[in-house]
Amino acid sequence: MDKFSENLLFSGRWEHGKEFSRTSAPAAMVQFNAQAKSLEFELEGEARFRVDEDGRQIAVLTTNSRSVNKVKTSGDGSVHRYRLIKISESNPGGVRLYKVSTDKAGKFAAPPKQSNRRIEFIGDSFTVGFGNEGRNGEDESLVFEKTNASRSYAFLIADGFKADFQVNAFSGRGLVRNYDNIVPEWPVPRLYEYTVPGEAPGDLANGLADASLRYDFDSFHPQVIVIFIGINDFQGNPPYADKGAFKKAYAGLLEKLRKAHPGVKFLLLSTKVWPNDDLTPTVKSIYDVEVAAGKRDLEFMTLQTANVALLGHPDIHSHEDMAKAIRSLVGRLGRWLSR
Known part of the structure; x- marks a missing residue:
């Protein structure tokens, strides 16, 4: 499932292209709801990311060259809210997000709603x-x-x-x-x-x-x-x-x-x-x-x-x-x- 899916909610300044979305902003974030035992994030660029499940940190990713980064979830069969947060600064530089995927048995749920704040x-x-x-x-x-x-x-x-x-x-x-x-x-x-x-x-x-x-x-x-x-x-x-x-x-x-x-x-x-x-x-x-x-x-x-x-x-x-x-x-x- 790719970055253009309607199931992803982006926060911060992102530029969305045909192949990837890119950002350089600190705290730029992607949110989604999913039922999954694991998640995969295909990322490129020197950065550190925090991955949350229901607001609780479950992983920190360090990226550079283009790679697929796998994160295990609680895998309890319930739908959870996940967040990928860019915790490092890119000044200069930037990162690219190519894809967000669940494991084969997993599935995305309805996307988070935009806040009115x-x-x-x-x-x-x-x-x-x-x-x-x-x-x-x-x-x-x-x-x-x-x-x-x-x-x-x-x-x-x-x-x-x-x-x-x-x-x-x-x-x-x-x-x-x-x-x-x-x-x-x-x-x-x-x-x-x-x-x-x-x-x-x-x-x-x-x-x-x-x-x-x-x-x-x-x-x-x-x-x-x-x-x-x-x-x-x-x-x-x-x-x-x-x-x-x-x-x-x-x-x-x-x-x-x-x-x-x-x-x-x-x-x-x-x-x-x-x-x-x-x-x-x-x-x-x-x-x-x-x-x-x-x-x-x-x-x-x-x-x-x-x-x-x-x-x-x-x-x-x-x-x-x-x-x-x-x-x-x-x-x-x-x-x-x-x-």
Whole structure:
């Protein structure tokens, strides 16, 4: 049974072709219902995936070259909900899903229904869940093994609200200036324009048409967008981002998103950055200007993070704390809280 079956529900940004579906997004997910003793996932690309049965992890897959990956299930004869979640980041790069199959005696059941709740996260490594299962001071070569996007605050929030979601986050990238000015031509706003941003630079270099790679913003209309960007603009080796340029770009992003998704609500997040702690007052001033202009579609919050994971990033416990901290605000913005 192939990826085009109506039995599969995709979350996150995916590009669907004749031979495969591809993505580069952290936490990109495929869900389906099945009665099976085993499952097979034909995948290609350097990545790690978590496989769940009824929300409980039953396997972690590590992939690279094209291969069929078999996973044993509980095999109790009942129909279960399964999830294939991409827990690693692809920046650059991407993965391809060719096929999802059950064992010969297994069968797919009616597909999961799309949620009427939709949320998007735009951010950097803090939103990816970069190194969240590692410890500060460990070898940075462990990033691939220690990053788990399914334990990031973004996934925890979306999962908690049972919302369809996108996590559009890119480690080391900023709004107008990337960390230490790496690949300056590819900050968050430019990557954000593409369906598979991890592969877009390579595709464009190989002469593929720009228009064929552009993301269709009509394909997913979030009700709430959480924006947590700017850490890399004001951290690392100077010079840091020009605050005027940052404010202009941030306001421009908000207006772009308002036009793409009429009625959308925003949560603007910030946290302490070193050495100058420039991010919070800058984002707060953007929020204040928006409110003064009569905008009532956004909220602002500063998060306290325990950056004790790999390379000074939040660990899984800090991600849980972040999710708890913003849950009520997200729920109020989306009108998802129980009365």
